[in-house]
Amino acid sequence: MENLALSVKELNKYFYDPQTFHVLKDISFDIKKGEFLALTGKSGSGKSTLLYILSTMDTAYEGSLTINGTTLTGKAQNKLAAFRNEHICFVFQFHYLLPEFSALDNVMLPALKLEKKTAEEIEEKAMANLKLLGLEDQALKPANKLSGGQQQRVAIARALINEPTIIMGDEPTGNLDSKNTQIVFDIFRELAVERGQTIIAVTHDDDFAANCDRVLELMDGKLIHQ
Numbered sequence: 001m002e003n004l005a006l007s008v009k010e011l012n013k014y015f016y017d018p019q020t021f022h023v024l025k026d027i028s029f030d031i032k033k034g035e036f037l038a039l040t041g042k043s044g045s046g047k048s049t050l051l052y053i054l055s056t057m058d059t060a061y062e063g064s065l066t067i068n069g070t071t072l073t074g075k076a077q078n079k080l081a082a083f084r085n086e087h088i089c090f091v092f093q094f095h096y097l098l099p100e101f102s103a104l105d106n107v108m109l110p111a112l113k114l115e116k117k118t119a120e121e122i123e124e125k126a127m128a129n130l131k132l133l134g135l136e137d138q139a140l141k142p143a144n145k146l147s148g149g150q151q152q153r154v155a156i157a158r159a160l161i162n163e164p165t166i167i168m169g170d171e172p173t174g175n176l177d178s179k180n181t182q183i184v185f186d187i188f189r190e191l192a193v194e195r196g197q198t199i200i201a202v203t204h205d206d207d208f209a210a211n212c213d214r215v216l217e218l219m220d221g222k223l224i225h226q
């Protein structure tokens with residue numbers, strides 16, 4: 001369907017070490033374009049495992065995964081990598097910025113690697129992203145001279161540089177205080193509403209989840225609420 005960002009059908013996942021463990025059980029759901037979705041559940045319920053499959057990084061599962069109309073199940077690794085570069089970006093709890101590099105350099109890097117635009121175009125876009133995140137004054141500071149909240153916002157600016165259609169976060173506000181959590185939440189909301197980007201965030205924060213468009217809740221590997 002035209003307005004579907006992601007569709008999962010009858011997904012099952014097993015781990016085999018140290019013994020067979022059925023970690024995701026018959027999971028099916030759709031996510032619309034521009035939807036802002038929280039993925040919740042107790043520790044060990046399978047959230048990260050599911051996100052890893054949705055991100056196309058883990059291909060060892062049963063069932064099917066379709067993103068933006070492309071069925072990804074069974075595709076070769078190099079095709080998946082190309083697809084990820086174009087469509088998906090990640091924001092983690094720990095941001096993995098290059099500490100000695102400036103905020104601006106960190107944001108530009110994934111676009112320079114893609115080699116689709118000139119360095120000037122990339123710098124312009126990176127500055128616009130930093131501005132969107134309220135960081136235009138910090139652009140030239142090394143990442144390790146920024147506060148934790150600022151660093152996390154740089155990581156989001158970096159995640160957006162290649163204009164992904166889907167943003168996936170594993171505890172994207174996990175190490176932030178309530179003020180910075182609110183800032184990041186508002187940015188995600190704006191990206192979903194204004195740019196039609198789809199957001200899927202694993203979170204333990206009940207307030208964060210309650211304010212999303214929809215909550216998917218896992219319990220022991222089953223989807224119990226959507």
Ligand SMILES: Nc1ncnc2c1ncn2[C@@H]1O[C@H](COP(=O)(O)OP(=O)(O)OP(=O)(O)O)[C@@H](O)[C@H]1O
Pocket residue numbers: 015016017018021023041042043044045046047048049050
């Ligand atoms: N590589 C692995 N091999 C075997 N079991 C695994 C592996 N990775 C995760 N598990 C198990 O699968 C279950 C789900 O793990 P997962 O990390 O997806 O949970 P989660 O809901 O993200 O937890 P948390 O909120 O603590 O991050 C857990 O019981 C975990 O121990």
